Amino acid sequence: MLITLTEENYLKAIYHLGQKSDKEISTNAIAEKIEAKASSVTDMLKKLADKKLISYRKYKGVTLTEKGRLTAVDIIRKHRLWEVFLVDKLNFSWDEVHEVAEQLEHIKSPKLINELDAYLDFPTHDPHGDPIPDKNGQIQRTDKITLSQAVINQTYICVGVIDSSSDFLKYLDKYNIGIGSEITVLEREEFDQSITIEIKGKTVVMSKIISTNIYVKKNI
Amino acid sequence: MLITLTEENYLKAIYHLGQKSDKEISTNAIAEKIEAKASSVTDMLKKLADKKLISYRKYKGVTLTEKGRLTAVDIIRKHRLWEVFLVDKLNFSWDEVHEVAEQLEHIKSPKLINELDAYLDFPTHDPHGDPIPDKNGQIQRTDKITLSQAVINQTYICVGVIDSSSDFLKYLDKYNIGIGSEITVLEREEFDQSITIEIKGKTVVMSKIISTNIYVKKNI
DNA sequence: ATATATTTTTAGACTAATCTAAATTTAGTT
C-alpha cells in the first residue's frame, strides 16, 4: 500500500504526540504540530482511518494502529540514521541536521537504509541522544546509553557499569565516578575517540574503552 | 523561486532530449519520456515558460533557458553524486542505483551536496561513466576519462596519455597498449585500486598510478 | 442545568498535476 509523503508526516506527528501520554490525540494538537488548520487535519484523519493506519472516533481523537505505529517508527528510524550520517560523515553539526533529515526520511528503499545502517556501524542513538528504532520497529526503551555514545556539552547521570572488574571499579573510585554522579562531556577527540569530561568540578580525559563501559542517562 | 519536484523532472527530461540535437523539443517527445499525456505536458510547459525556465512557442516546441539549463544540470549533478555514493560506500551495484538516485536528486540542501562531493573525493564521473557537472553547472564536455575512473565490465578505447615520459611509454609498448587499443576492465581491487584489464586477449594487472595516466573513452 | 465557550466537523472553494475528448494547427501527399 502506498503512503504519501503527507500521510507519513501526519503519522509521525501523531506518534510523537502519543509519546507524552496514552490518551487519544486531539485534532487541534495535530493541527498545531503539522502547522495546518483543524479542518485539513479532519480530512486527513479520515484518509488515514480508511487505510487502517489510525483508529479514529469522531470528536474523540485518534490513536495509531499497530500498522500505523510501525510506519511511523520506520520513518523515525530513517530520520535518525540520516542524522548520524550527516554528523559522522558529512561534517554537519548536531543543530544543522534536522531539516535535511526531514527530507531524507521519506526516501523509499529498504536496501538503502539497511546498507546505511551497516555503513554507520549500527548506531543505537542519533546525534541528539535519541534512540534509533531497529528494523523491526523495536526501540531501546530505556534511556541509558554508554558514555562513549554521549553528546558533547550535555550533562548526564551515571546509571551503571558494564565491566564490573575490580580494576575497573578502582579506576572509577579514583576519579569519584559512581552511580548518580553528574558527568558533563566537554570534548571528543576524533582520532582515538577519547573524551574529556567534567566530574565534580574536575576535568578528566577518558579513553574509549573506559567510556564504553559506563552507562549514563541524560540529566533532564 | 520554488521549483516543484514535478517541474524538476520535466526540466531534466527536456535537458536529456536536448542533448541529442539542437532543435526545439516536441511536446510528444516530452510526453513519452515523462510517461504522461501530451495535454498534461502542454499545461506544464506553460507553467515552466511563466517561470522563465524554458522558451515555449506554441506548436513549435521548447528549449531550456539558461536558468532552466542550470536547474536541470544541478539535478543531474545531484543524481550522479548520489549514484557514486551508493556504489562506492553502500555496496550498490551500478545497475541498482538509478531509481534510488531518482529520489535522492530532489533533496534540497546545498551544504549536503557540497559535503557529499568532498566526502566522495570530488568524483568526475558516475558509476556508468557519465560526467558529473561541477557546482557551477560546467560539464567535462569531452567523454575521455582516465582508465582509473573506468567501470568494471565495460570496454574502452585508449585515447591518450597524461605522463608521456619514456619509461611510461615503454611500459605501454610492453603490454601492447597504444592509441586506439581496446581495453576491457575486468576487476578492481579496492585495497590498492589496482585493476585487471583485458588487452588484445591477454589479462594484465595494472597499478593505480599507471591507470591514472591513461585516457580512455567508452567504446560505443 | 442551562448558557457560553471551545473543539471538531462539514460544506464549498482553490491549486497542482493529471486525464479524456474535442478543437485547432501544422505537416505530408498527391
Added chain:
DNA sequence: AACTAAATTTAGATTAGTCTAAAAATATAT
C-alpha cells in the same frame, strides 16, 4: 493547392491536499 494525417492545444473533469466560514458536538462555568 487542397485534403488528409499527425501533432498540439483547449475545455472540462478528477484527485490530493489545503483553506475559510458555518454548523454541530463537547466542555465549562455559574
